[in-house]
Amino acid sequence: MFDDLNITIERDVALGAMTWYKVGGRAAFLAHPADVEQLQQLIARCRQQKLPFYIMGAGANLLVRDAGIDGCVIRLDAPAFDYLRFEDNRAIAGAGFDLMKLVLATAREGLSGLQALAGIPATVGGAVRMNAGGAYGDTGSNIRSVRVMSDTGQTYAHDRNELVFSYRRSNIVEPIILEAVFELEPGEAPEVMRRVKEIFLYKRNTQPLGENSAGCAFKNPPRREEEPPPPSAGSLIDQAGLKGFCIGGAEVSRKHANFIVTHDNCKADDVLAVMEHVRQTVLQRSGLNLQREVVVWP
Numbered sequence: 001m002f003d004d005l006n007i008t009i010e011r012d013v014a015l016g017a018m019t020w021y022k023v024g025g026r027a028a029f030l031a032h033p034a035d036v037e038q039l040q041q042l043i044a045r046c047r048q049q050k051l052p053f054y055i056m057g058a059g060a061n062l063l064v065r066d067a068g069i070d071g072c073v074i075r076l077d078a079p080a081f082d083y084l085r086f087e088d089n090r091a092i093a094g095a096g097f098d099l100m101k102l103v104l105a106t107a108r109e110g111l112s113g114l115q116a117l118a119g120i121p122a123t124v125g126g127a128v129r130m131n132a133g134g135a136y137g138d139t140g141s142n143i144r145s146v147r148v149m150s151d152t153g154q155t156y157a158h159d160r161n162e163l164v165f166s167y168r169r170s171n172i173v174e175p176i177i178l179e180a181v182f183e184l185e186p187g188e189a190p191e192v193m194r195r196v197k198e199i200f201l202y203k204r205n206t207q208p209l210g211e212n213s214a215g216c217a218f219k220n221p222p223r224r225e226e227e228p229p230p231p232s233a234g235s236l237i238d239q240a241g242l243k244g245f246c247i248g249g250a251e252v253s254r255k256h257a258n259f260i261v262t263h264d265n266c267k268a269d270d271v272l273a274v275m276e277h278v279r280q281t282v283l284q285r286s287g288l289n290l291q292r293e294v295v296v297w298p
């Protein structure tokens, strides 16, 4: 299907093993385009062949179903997508660049703004797409512009004033993010680094970072105007007595109830079953219908 294209493509790849849950099935194709032109050729071929394509970031917020993906998974891990450069107070990063490296590099440059993203495993593209963040801030707050590719292979930039970032989402409809420009504030490197470490330590103390998980499984319930903020998903699941609840190899973390951790021989189905049990239990107990934060393929 891709043989006449000069693109690095692996076949029948254990995709689940590449996610942070370390569970789930295989992908028919895993492609590593070398540059934008190859990426365009690749998605044109997928469209022609009616083969769905998926862009995989760090796999840190992703659950691949056990049946796997009958499609083409694309990783933007070639140097043409994995770069960072600075221009004045701006950091310009390719979609494949590691978010944690970006946070540390900006801190070392004495540029302030991305501290809130400390300790979030992601690529820049994934973080922009999901508006990754937490209690201290999110990815969208410092975005100056985002370069994207449409499903027909056209590339263009969205400027700050066209972009809307809200809780764990953005209004970017194009399937591929190519690059993000972050507008940062000049600061003192030691001070920025101190805050990065502080936020990372908070996470390390409250989250099971050493175990296999995809971070928070559910979004926090939305706030409604003029009402007191609802409890967080973590505390709702905790209060429902679900810490330690397990099905097969999937378990509600005892450290942070909104994390599902996976053990040896865990199946994606186990994770989905735990999620469903959690959702129903919390719904019955509190009337709140938790929405999944983790992305499920296909």
Ligand code: EPU
Pocket: 133, 134, 135, 136, 203, 206, 214, 215, 216, 217, 218, 219, 220, 232, 233, 234, 235, 236, 238, 255, 256, 257, 258, 293
């Ligand atoms: N809580 C419990 N029991 C628990 C976990 C939490 O009672 O098992 C309580 C805490 O005591 C606290 C409240 O719930 O009062 C909120 O907990 P936390 O500070 O851990 O924040 P969170 O709302 O659960 C959010 C993000 C995290 C992010 C942290 C820190 C969501 C769904 N989660 O968690 O993001 O790391 O803030 O910034 O927005 C992720 O998106 O994957 C993720 C882990």
